[in-house]
Amino acid sequence: MAKAGEVKVIGGWPSPFVMRPRIALNLKGVEYELLEEKFGAKSELLLRSNPVHKKIPVFLHADRPVCESLIIVQYIDETWPSTGPSILPSDPYDRATARFWAAYIDEKWFPSMTGIARAQGEEAKKAAIDQVVEGLFLLEDAFGKISKGKPFFGGDTIGFLDIALGCFLGWLRVTEKTHGLKLLDEAKVPGLAKWAERFCADDAVKGVMPETEKLAEFAKLIMAKFKAPPPQ
Amino acid sequence: MADEVILLDFWPSMFGMRCRIALAEKGVKYEYKEEDLRNKSDLLLRMNPIHKKIPVLVHNGKPVCESLVILHYIDEVWSDKCPLLPSDPYQRAQARFWADYIDKKFYDLGRKLWTTKGEEQEAAKKELIDSLKLLEGELGDKPFYGGEKLGFLDIALVPFYTWFYAYETFGNFSIEAECPKLIAWTKRCLEIENVSKSLVEPQKVYDFVLQLKKALGIE
Numbered sequence: 373m374a375k376a377g378e379v380k381v382i383g384g385w386p387s388p389f390v391m392r393p394r395i396a397l398n399l400k401g402v403e404y405e406l407l408e409e410k411f412g413a414k415s416e417l418l419l420r421s422n423p424v425h426k427k428i429p430v431f432l433h434a435d436r437p438v439c440e441s442l443i444i445v446q447y448i449d450e451t452w453p454s455t456g457p458s459i460l461p462s463d464p465y466d467r468a469t470a471r472f473w474a475a476y477i478d479e480k481w482f483p484s485m486t487g488i489a490r491a492q493g494e495e496a497k498k499a500a501i502d503q504v505v506e507g508l509f510l511l512e513d514a515f516g517k518i519s520k521g522k523p524f525f526g527g528d529t530i531g532f533l534d535i536a537l538g539c540f541l542g543w544l545r546v547t548e549k550t551h552g553l554k555l556l557d558e559a560k561v562p563g564l565a566k567w568a569e570r571f572c573a574d575d576a577v578k579g580v581m582p583e584t585e586k587l588a589e590f591a592k593l594i595m596a597k598f599k600a601p602p603p604q
Numbered sequence: 605m606a607d608e609v610i611l612l613d614f615w616p617s618m619f620g621m622r623c624r625i626a627l628a629e630k631g632v633k634y635e636y637k638e639e640d641l642r643n644k645s646d647l648l649l650r651m652n653p654i655h656k657k658i659p660v661l662v663h664n665g666k667p668v669c670e671s672l673v674i675l676h677y678i679d680e681v682w683s684d685k686c687p688l689l690p691s692d693p694y695q696r697a698q699a700r701f702w703a704d705y706i707d708k709k710f711y712d713l714g715r716k717l718w719t720t721k722g723e724e725q726e727a728a729k730k731e732l733i734d735s736l737k738l739l740e741g742e743l744g745d746k747p748f749y750g751g752e753k754l755g756f757l758d759i760a761l762v763p764f765y766t767w768f769y770a771y772e773t774f775g776n777f778s779i780e781a782e783c784p785k786l787i788a789w790t791k792r793c794l795e796i797e798n799v800s801k802s803l804v805e806p807q808k809v810y811d812f813v814l815q816l817k818k819a820l821g822i823e
Contacts, residue, residue: 424705424738438697440704450693464680465666471673476654510654 379404380432382418384411386590388482388539389441390429391580395535396448398576400456412597442474445535457529466518470525473514474536481507482540488547489595497551504555511537512561519563523570530574538571545584546591609634610662612648614641615804616812618711619671620659621763624802626675629754630682672703675756688756699749702742703760709735710764718774718813719822729775733782740786747792754796758789762799765790769806770813 379397381404383390397404409415409428421430421437430437431444438447449459461467484503491497518525518533525533541556548555558565572581611627611634613620627634639648639658651660651667661668661677668677679688689696713735716728739761743749749757768779780787793799817823 433694436694438694438701440701443697443700443704446700447693447697450696464677465663465668467680468668468673468677471676472668472670475670475673 378434380407381405382407382409382415382421382430382432383428384409385582386411386542386587387428388543389427391539391577392441392535393429393431393444393448394580395530395539395576396445396459398580399459399530400448400452402448402452402455411594442478442532442536445532449532457526458531459526459535460532461526469518470531470533470536473511473518473525473533477511477536477540481511485540485544485547488551489591501551501553501555505560508555508561508564512564515563515567519567524567530571530576534567534571538568538577541568541572542582542584542587543591546588549584549588550591607632608662608664610637611635612637612639612645612651612658612660612662614639614658616766616809617658618763618767621766621802621804622671622759623659623661623674623678625754625759625762625799626678626688628798628802629686629688629759630678631685632678632682672700672707672760675759679756688750688759690750690755699755699757702739702749702757705735706739706760706764714764714767714771717771718817719820721823725775729777732771732775733777733779736779736783736786740783740789743785743789748789754793754799758793762790762793763803765793766803766806766809770810773810774813 379402381390381393381397383394383406385408394404394406407415407417409418414426418428418430419426421432422428422439425439427439429441429444430439431447432438433447433451438444445459461470481504484500484507487500488497488504491500515525519527522528524530525537530538544555547553556565556568571577609627609632611620611623613623613636615638624636637645637647639645641658644656647662648658648660649656651662652658652669655669657669659669659671659674661674663677663681668674675688689699710732713728713732717725717732720728748754749761772779794803
């Protein structure tokens with residue numbers, strides 16, 4: 373059982389990666405303290421706890437740091453195995469499937485989504501959008517096979533792959549709003565569209581999923597900060 | 605029922621070598637299938653349609669892709685002997701963190717050493733040396749990353765040793781001079797039969813890279 377003050381998450385409310393350990397802790401019913409990092413200035417604690425990558429989230433358990441969001445989620449699952457649902461599936465093949473798709477999401481799908489904002493020109497933007505949509509079709513197919521008719525990738529309750537993908541829903545909505553797109557289209561990816569609603573409505577997610585409006589304003593802020601100088 | 609295990613692989617792949625070592629450590633009998641990456645087999649394209657890459661472990665007809673995912677799978681299925689991951693959750697997280705770090709850095713940096721020249725190559729060299737030093741520091745005084753025995757992180761890292769000669773020759777530097785403890789560790793790993801029989805010779809990797817450079821039109 374975690375003692376008060378023993379479990380901390382160093383993070384920031386807009387970060388989808390920070391959402392992951394928070395959802396995992398909520399699923400396990402583990403109390404934690406959120407140490408909010410100020411955007412644009414990294415704290416001493418962060419730099420000390422994650423000297424290699426200097427990134428959030430960092431999980432602190434009795435002052436011992438664990439870094440990398442999906443590694444943290446597995447750590448939480450393994451440290452509190454008998455409280456709350458199992459986050460990773462129990463069958464080794466199902467675990468491998470969940471890990472494979474989580475890696476796909478982080479290495480291919482999420483970068484393709486941020487690629488829409490970074491695309492220069494209409495053609496590049498269309499290509500970026502096509503990539504995201506193609507990924508969603510793959511994930512729709514995976515959802516059908518993995519959930520086997522149950523509400524989540526994890527079955528009856530939210531699991532590893534739900535957390536890996538679901539954390540990006542806020543940013544997905546911002547992307548849709550900003551560029552006038554419908555990416556999570558019920559007509560095209562019905563399984564995922566309904567899953568997204570269930571995910572966001574879940575008790576473990578509700579309090580940590582940022583509001584789209586707030587996130588959109590934050591996005592404008594960072595775009596302004598990192599905007600390339602106008603061409604001469 | 606007998607297990608049917610196939611490994612789709614490509615001989616110089618560090619990622620494939622990881623799987624070979626793990627299967628050997630667990631005493632799993634398997635069929636090794638060499639892929640021609642310029643002419644990928646139907647089996648590979650069917651078993652890994654998303655990435656079309658090796659290694660792929662096919663267990664009783666079902667594919668597992670991504671080398672670190674495969675290592676976890678092998679450890680969990682053949683759990684009766686030789687655990688690859690430590691049992692303590694914090695140690696497991698550390699092993700996973702460093703394996704992830706290797707995957708984020710080494711392949712791309714190493715590739716720059718034989719595909720680029722001048723400033724770009726120098727920058728890649730410096731970053732690779734710094735990364736190797738970090739890994740060396742993580743080993744500390746332990747004989748292996750797994751402690752007294754070979755573990756997950758040892759298996760994730762040691763295959764890159766087969767590419768060191770190529771990196772050193774193209775990058776014009778000595779990894780042993782920069783990271784003597786790391787090289788001492790690779791020598792300890794090579795004393796283990798399951799490791800030495802799973803790795804390929806550095807000279808062969810170097811020759812392969814030379815051929816690849818010619819084929820890709822890189823000076």
